Amino acid sequence: xxxxxxxxxxxxxxxxxxxxxxxxxxxxxxxxxxxxxxxxxxxxxxxxxxxxxxxxxxxxxxxxxxxxxxxxxxxxxxxxxxxxxxxxxxxxxx
Numbered sequence: 001x002x003x004x005x006x007x008x009x010x011x012x013x014x015x016x017x018x019x020x021x022x023x024x025x026x027x028x029x030x031x032x033x034x035x036x037x038x039x040x041x042x043x044x045x046x047x048x049x050x051x052x053x054x055x056x057x058x059x060x061x062x063x064x065x066x067x068x069x070x071x072x073x074x075x076x077x078x079x080x081x082x083x084x085x086x087x088x089x090x091x092x093x094x
Contacts, residue, residue, distance in 0.1 A: 001079075002080050005076045005079045006076075008072075009076035009077060012072045015069070016069030016072075019062070019065065019066055020066060020069070020070070022050065022051075026050045029042065029047050030044050030047040030048055030051060
């Protein structure tokens, strides 16, 4: 079972990597451009359009896909962690 989850985790991670990096980077840059006195040459409106997927006309589905990808990574990652194993682990005293 863990082998299957590793496979799915790897595939999902590769697929969702670029959109998540783009979302995180543009979200951070938007905050920097708006709040800090640093001239980056980037418009906060452009960054928000990229951040929300509006620039590619995906604003209705982009956040949902990002969220589903993260949930899938969390589920597969947690299942691989062994945190929910049904087997009782031996203690050091046994």
